[in-house]
Amino acid sequence: MNIAKFEESMYKLVVETSTKLPKDVRRAVKAAKEQENAGTRAAMSLATITNNIAMADEQVSPICQDTGLPTFKIKTPVGVNQIELKAAIKNAIVQATKDGKLRPNAVDSLTGKNSGDNLGDGLPVVKFEQWEKDYIDVKLILKGGGCENKNIQYSLPCELEGLGRAGRDLDGIRKCLMHSVYQAQGQGCSAGFIGVGIGGDRSSGYDLAKEQLFRPVEDVNPNEDLRKLEEYVMENANKLGIGTMGFGGEATLLGCKIGVMHRIPASFYVSVAYNCWAFRRMGVSVHPETGDIIEWAYQDGEFIDFAAANEAEKETAAARTEDDVISLQSPITEEQIRSLKVGDVVEINGLMYTGRDAIHKYLMDNDTPVDLNGQVIYHCGPVMLKDEDGKWHVKAAGPTTSIREEPYQGDIMKKFGIRAVIGKGGMGPKTLAALEEHGGVYLNAIGGAAQYYADCIKSVEGVDLTQFGIPEAMWHLRVEGFRAVVTMDSHGNSLHADVDKSSLEKLAQFKEPVFK
Ligand SMILES: O=C(O)C[C@H](O)C(=O)O
Numbered sequence: 001m002n003i004a005k006f007e008e009s010m011y012k013l014v015v016e017t018s019t020k021l022p023k024d025v026r027r028a029v030k031a032a033k034e035q036e037n038a039g040t041r042a043a044m045s046l047a048t049i050t051n052n053i054a055m056a057d058e059q060v061s062p063i064c065q066d067t068g069l070p071t072f073k074i075k076t077p078v079g080v081n082q083i084e085l086k087a088a089i090k091n092a093i094v095q096a097t098k099d100g101k102l103r104p105n106a107v108d109s110l111t112g113k114n115s116g117d118n119l120g121d122g123l124p125v126v127k128f129e130q131w132e133k134d135y136i137d138v139k140l141i142l143k144g145g146g147c148e149n150k151n152i153q154y155s156l157p158c159e160l161e162g163l164g165r166a167g168r169d170l171d172g173i174r175k176c177l178m179h180s181v182y183q184a185q186g187q188g189c190s191a192g193f194i195g196v197g198i199g200g201d202r203s204s205g206y207d208l209a210k211e212q213l214f215r216p217v218e219d220v221n222p223n224e225d226l227r228k229l230e231e232y233v234m235e236n237a238n239k240l241g242i243g244t245m246g247f248g249g250e251a252t253l254l255g256c257k258i259g260v261m262h263r264i265p266a267s268f269y270v271s272v273a274y275n276c277w278a279f280r281r282m283g284v285s286v287h288p289e290t291g292d293i294i295e296w297a298y299q300d301g302e303f304i305d306f307a308a309a310n311e312a313e314k315e316t317a318a319a320r321t322e323d324d325v326i327s328l329q330s331p332i333t334e335e336q337i338r339s340l341k342v343g344d345v346v347e348i349n350g351l352m353y354t355g356r357d358a359i360h361k362y363l364m365d366n367d368t369p370v371d372l373n374g375q376v377i378y379h380c381g382p383v384m385l386k387d388e389d390g391k392w393h394v395k396a397a398g399p400t401t402s403i404r405e406e407p408y409q410g411d412i413m414k415k416f417g418i419r420a421v422i423g424k425g426g427m428g429p430k431t432l433a434a435l436e437e438h439g440g441v442y443l444n445a446i447g448g449a450a451q452y453y454a455d456c457i458k459s460v461e462g463v464d465l466t467q468f469g470i471p472e473a474m475w476h477l478r479v480e481g482f483r484a485v486v487t488m489d490s491h492g493n494s495l496h497a498d499v500d501k502s503s504l505e506k507l508a509q510f511k512e513p514v515f516k
């Protein structure tokens with residue numbers, strides 16, 4: 001085996017997976033876009049998403065800043081040295097991180113220290129299997145944290161909100177799947193995909209669920225019962241009205257793939273792996289001697305070039321929305337903030353500061369390194385690269401899931417006089433109360449649109465708290481035309497609470513048995 005060549009092939013696979021959405025996923029995103037009604041916030045989000053996909057294509061940069069937990073599934077002919085392959089994969093990962101194609105994403109679970117190169121105990125995940133064929137098959141998925149956090153495992157029988165008892169049969173499974181989409185809301189960057197594993201134990205069930213994510217979006221399940229169930233879920237989950245980013249809308253689920261395995265008598269698990277729209281998985285077959293790529297996977301069907309499609313739409317879209325956009329210059333006054341209401345589209349100009357998990361915890365007990373009075377906090381862990389002159393550049397910078405900051409956010413806004421927080425997926429009652437009391441607003445940016453937002457960042461003016469690692473540091477970013485939607489205002493309104501409530505009511509309509 002020419003191992004240097006194999007390493008090069010793995011590098012190509014990693015870069016392609018992180019930067020270019022597969023053909024089948026593109027078609028699903030396009031179909032979703034066609035489903036949404038023009039002028040809605042969901043349609044606007046999908047336009048940003050397709051714009052972002054095109055920008056990632058063009059710049060060969062990460063589609064989303066969270067380049068996920070790299071998981072390789074490899075099948076090798078008998079006799080191939082798997083230890084050598086794994087070492088080559090690690091080298092390729094380190095190189096892709098240096099080149100800004102992957103964010104340094106491996107964090108020591110106990111100390112919180114970021115390894116900086118995506119290597120760490122147990123990372124990347126590489127799983128081998130032997131097979132009788134004469135080539136190596138490598139599949140890679142880069143699954144981000146926000147959607148991973150929305151995975152869910154049901155142990156049947158169980159009681160489900162809105163749906164009542166889910167028993168140990170096909171209809172019980174149906175209820176779990178409807179519930180899994182409901183509970184994700186917009187937090188896993190809907191519209192999403194689900195991979196489902198029925199049976200096994202807790203770990204093999206999740207493995208099976210994730211394995212389903214490698215199936216092409218448009219394939220048909222050979223098992224008749226599962227085919228019907230997949231079709232049912234696809235049709236009905238979209239009636240929950242959650243929509244892109246949880247803004248409400250027609251397209252909530254883009255794919256549903258179900259696998260089944262045996263179980264032991266006492267256990268009956270239904271495991272659901274939720275994947276965001278930024279569904280980054282790719283594969284290659286590799287020659288076992290030369291190490292060259294023989295063929296890329298997921299190449300069937302039409303390639304949607306969103307650059308061309310977006311161009312055609314641009315003028316009409318601009319004419320429709322330009323008038324409605326409210327321009328904000330940071331620092332922002334309390335009066336301006338109090339004039340905003342849920343549904344408003346804003347465009348921010350000026351400085352904003354990133355802050356996510358480590359910083360929120362830190363700011364609870366410590367002073368801020370910069371004056372945050374009237375300022376904007378952006379829940380974001382960017383991909384950054386330093387040039388030869390020591391200057392930082394933003395390579396990808398979409399929002400992260402805000403709900404993780406719920407325990408801290410309200411207190412921090414009040415303590416430092418922060419007027420706006422930007423993130424995705426919304427926040428809870430504690431933050432909503434603080435927004436009202438203090439005069440603050442929550443702005444929802446489009447999750448996964450990392451290239452689109454990186455383009456709005458005109459310069460990096462500083463950085464603090466770098467001890468938390470690159471994604472967790474406090475970056476001072478100067479932005480122009482940074483668009484987001486007001487989804488929680490200072491008058492007690494939350495679009496997230498509203499969509500949660502209405503989708504739960506809709507979920508309850510699926511209570512009656514369907515599969516007998
Ligand atoms: O870690 C991130 O940047 C985002 C994460 O994938 C999320 O969805 O919250």
Ligand code: SF4
Binds near residue numbers: 066144447449
């Ligand atoms: S930010 Fe959204 S699109 Fe990116 S990995 Fe997280 S869930 Fe996926």
